[in-house]
Amino acid sequence: GEDVEQSLFLSVREGDSSVINCTYTDSSSTYLYWYKQEPGAGLQLLTYIFSNMDMKQDQRLTVLLNKKDKHLSLRIADTQTGDSAIYFCAELSGGYNKLIFGAGTRLAVHP
Amino acid sequence: GAGVSQSPSNKVTEKGKDVELRCDPISGHTALYWYRQSLGQGLEFLIYFQGNSAPDKSGLPSDRFSAERTGGSVSTLTIQRTQQEDSAVYLCASSHTRTTSYNEQFFGPGTRLTVL
Numbered sequence: 001g002e003d004v005e006q007s008l009f010l011s012v013r014e015g016d017s018s019v020i021n022c023t024y025t026d027s028s029s030t031y032l033y034w035y036k037q038e039p040g041a042g043l044q045l046l047t048y049i050f051s052n053m054d055m056k057q058d059q060r061l062t063v064l065l066n067k068k069d070k071h072l073s074l075r076i077a078d079t080q081t082g083d084s085a086i087y088f089c090a091e092l093s094g095g096y097n098k099l100i101f102g103a104g105t106r107l108a109v110h111p
Numbered sequence: 112g113a114g115v116s117q118s119p120s121n122k123v124t125e126k127g128k129d130v131e132l133r134c135d136p137i138s139g140h141t142a143l144y145w146y147r148q149s150l151g152q153g154l155e156f157l158i159y160f161q162g163n164s165a166p167d168k169s170g171l172p173s174d175r176f177s178a179e180r181t182g183g184s185v186s187t188l189t190i191q192r193t194q195q196e197d198s199a200v201y202l203c204a205s206s207h208t209r210t211t212s213y214n215e216q217f218f219g220p221g222t223r224l225t226v227l
Contacts, residue, residue, distance in 0.1 A: 004153070031213045031214065033213075035218075041220070042114075042115075042202070042218040042219055042220045042221065043154075043202065043204075043218040044218075045215050045216070045217075048213050048215075050213070088153060088154065090154075092213075092214060098144065098156040098159055098167070098170065099144075099146075099154070099156065099216060100156065101146075101153040101154040101155075102153050103151070103152055103153040104153055
């Protein structure tokens with residue numbers, strides 16, 4: 001069945017890089033996503049990657065995709081306190097039908 | 112422009128009562144989705160509407176859950192005979208699948224449902 005897994009918590013020092021990891025099971029997924037959820041706010045799409053790509057860079061964000069291992073990662077360079085949030089990995093399943101989400105990784109940034 | 116809106120933002124109800132949750136998608140978006148986020152859990156897909164097609168109800172957890180989308184716009188999620196395990200944040204999202212190939216879904220702020 002479809003399943004997306006990610007570690008639940010990550011703590012980093014301000015200015016360091018953060019790496020959030022995710023594994024998924026649906027090899028037919030066309031797109032994979034990273035969403036950000038801040039306290040009291042809705043989910044916001046951070047970035048996405050098409051399944052035929054290995055890497056995508058967008059300013060401080062780098063997404064790496066290993067299709068063989070079904071592993072996705074999000075690297076945030078120069079992590080700031082404003083990056084503190086819950087980060088959800090998701091895969092697009094069933095064509096355009098639905099997103100399958102992981103449980104979310106809570107990123108805590110400390111001085 | 113306006114984003115996805117949901118009402119109410121919070122709902123407290125007693126076990127056994129029916130509740131209705133409303134979602135107003137972004138104008139012009141043809142696709143509408145409902146998800147549920149339980150405490151400490153990821154988002155769980157519930158139902159998907161695309162234009163005038165029959166909805167994908169594959170994620171609804173029981174027959175106590177139903178949803179409608181009237182006129183291709185506003186959607187209502189109804190939970191009958193609520194149970195304590197229904198307590199969660201219910202999130203609505205919309206997308207315009209013809210605009211982008213990657214199908215960005217725009218999420219509303221959610222309705223926090225508490226069943227006592």
